[in-house]
Amino acid sequence: MPQIDEYWKNYIDNQWVDGGSDRLSVENPACGEHLAWQAMADRQDVAKAVSAAKACYESGVLSAMRPVERGRLIKQMGEWLLGHVDEIANILCLEQGKPLWEAKNEATNCARYYEYYGNQAETLEGKSIPLGQNYLDFTIYEPYGISAQIIPWNFPLEISARSISAGIATANACVVKTPELAPLSSQYFARAAEAVGLPAGTLNLICGHGHEAGAAMSEHPDVRQVVFTGSLATGIKIAQSAAQNIVPCVLELGGKSAAIVSSDADLDNFIKSLRAGIFTNSGQVCSAMSRAIVHEDIHDEVVERAAALAQALSVGPGIERTEPGLNMGAMISEAQRDRAENLCRRADSDGARIVTGGRRLNHQGSFMQPTILDNVDPSGEMGQTEVFGPVISFIKYQNEDQAVKIANATQYGLVGGIFTRDLDRAMNTARKIRAGQVFVNEWFAGGVETPFGGYGKSGYGREKGREALFNYVQTKNIAIRL
C-alpha cells in the first residue's frame, strides 16, 4: 500500500493551518483501516478563509490580470495535477473506495477542467447594444467576488475541479469545503495553487463538518455565490441560508434517472452502458442509471443479460483493481452500504424480484453486491428513492407514452437516456424526458464541455461547459450619453 502523510491541514491565505474543530480519522472503506488525520475547520476558520478570499478579491489582483494570464495559471495547475496523477489517484482510491483505474480517470478528468476553463478565461465577451447615435451602450461581466463551494464525497476531485477552475477563470476568489469522508486527495488542488503561484487568498481549501464549517460558509454574509453538490436535504438548507443574504446558488442534487430501452435497441451496446451507468463508483453517482424502463418484447432477455453482467463483476478493494474491466470497489461507508441493503430488502417485501445481489458481501469492508431488481413498482419506495449504490430497478413498458411517463414520474430530473436505432424515436423521446441531460445510445455521453445540472428537485444552475461560467459572473450594463 502506498505511504501517505499522517496529518493533513487546511489551506487558508496560502498557509497550511490546523483547524479549530476536532481531528478526523479518514478511513479506507475497503477494510476500515485508519489512513490519516484531517484537521477540521470550525466557524472561525471559515471566517478566516472568507476574509482571505475577500482581501484577495478586493485587492483587484485577479481582475487586474489579463484574462489570458489568469487562464495560463489555471492551465498550469492542471498540468501540475497531471504530473501527480498516480499519487492523487492512489489516495483517492484508498479514501473513497473506487477502483484504482476509476480513480486515475477521475484525477485525469479533473486536470481537464483546469485546461478547459483555463482556455475559456479570455473568452467572456460582453455585447454592445444599439441605443441610437447619441449613446454608446455595452455590457461587461464582473465576478461575484467570493465563491463558496461545498463538495460531496462521491467524485471529490471532479466536482471541486470544475467549480474551482471556472470560479478562478472568472476572477473569483474561492473557499472550498472538501467532504468529511474523502478530504485528502482534494488537497492536491492547494498544492497545485502553491506550485504555480496563485495569489494569496485565491484558493482556500478547508475540510470541516457540514453542520459546522459547511453551514458557516453558506451563511457567511461576505460570500457572494454558493456552489453545492450533495443531497436534496442539505441543498434546501444551503439555499435557505443563501436566501438570507440574497446570494445565488448552483445546486447539483440527487437523481433517479431512467434509461428507456426500445424494442429495436442494440442490446450489446445497452449492456455496455448499463455497466458504466450503474456500477461505476459502486453506483454512487448522482447521474447513475438507476432505473431501466424496458419494452416488454425484450424485457426478459435484457434482465437476464444484466444479471449475467452483475454476477461477472469482481468486487473487492479498489487498490487491487488497476485495469478497466468487470470490477467494482467498496462503497464509501458501512452506513451507505447498509442503507442500500435495507432499501433492497424493503423492495423485496414490496413485490420486486431480486434477480441477483441485494445484499452486502460477506467480507470485511463496505462492499455491496451488484444488484438487479425486476418488477419494481415505479411509484413505490425503490422506484422513487435514490439508492446511491450499485442497484438498478427494471420496469417493463408496453408503449412509448407510458415509458416517458414513468421516466418523468419522480421528483428528480437530472439525466435520462433512450436506447433505440430509430433517430426520430430518439429525438421525440429526448424532448419529452424532463431532465438536464439526455443520453442517446450511450449513458454518460458528453464531457467537461457539456452543461450538466438538474430539472425539478435535482437542482438548478449548470456546471460544466461554457454555460457554467455564467454562474460566476454578473452582468453590468454601461450606458454612455455621447
Ligand code: NAD
Ligand atoms: P451531503 O449533502 O450530506 O453532503 C455534501 C456536502 O455538504 C459535504 O461536504 C457536507 O459536509 C456538506 N454539508 C452537510 N450538511 C451541511 C449543511 N447543513 N450546510 C452546509 N454544508 C453541509 O451529501 P453526501 O452524502 O456527501 O452526497 C450524497 C448525495 O449527493 C446524494 O444524494 C447524491 O445524489 C448527491 N450528489 C449529487 C451530485 C450532482 O452533481 N447532482 C453529485 C454528487 C452527489
